[in-house]
Amino acid sequence: EVQLLESGGGLVQPGGSLRLSCTASGFILRNYGMTWVRQAPGKGLEWVSSITGSGDARYYADSVKGRFTISRDNSKNTLYLQMNSLRAEDTALYYCAKYRTYGDPNLDYWGQGALLTVSS
């Protein structure tokens, strides 16, 4: 059974940093691209970042480019999102999600999300 479990969320002051993790099980992580999607309270879905299975290509939304870094450790079955220079508008539930197939970024499995609150 495919499972994705996010962790590392919390309360951070503006300008601070935090790293989210997403632990995968039930599939071979290196065979799939992965994505982070966020959802601000009461708002819609917003794509944040994606990474290919090997990690050789990474993509970012303009809203986080230069502040967030996506990475993965396939040996640990874990996806990461390093978030720096955090702003109030980054407050959201952050989901990790799996590509449906190797090169297909449709997201067929999602975690339950990790909540980030940026506030002083």
Next chain:
Amino acid sequence: QSALTQPPSVSGSPGQSVTISCTGTSSDVDSYDRVSWYQQPPGTAPRLMIYEVSNRPSGVPDRFSGSKSGSTASLTISGLQAEDEADYYCSSYTSTSVVFGGGTKLTVL
């Protein structure tokens, strides 16, 4: 890539059909068959319902169908059931980015 446009809300009675539209541009929806639809019941993670305009993943009921005409994609739910009440999001992608629509709240009357 600009956000896709969806109606904020739609509603229908059990057994009826409803259609949710998703309007993009000639640069995304019109040019590629890269439209997907996600269902998000309250308090839960999104679920992929349709990919590549009209394909259903395993386990998705055939009451859900997708189509596209020009720059507008559509999700149709036939035989509406109470459990279909949720937010629905369309999505499109390029080789380097993904964009979601603003979401449509489906109310089953």
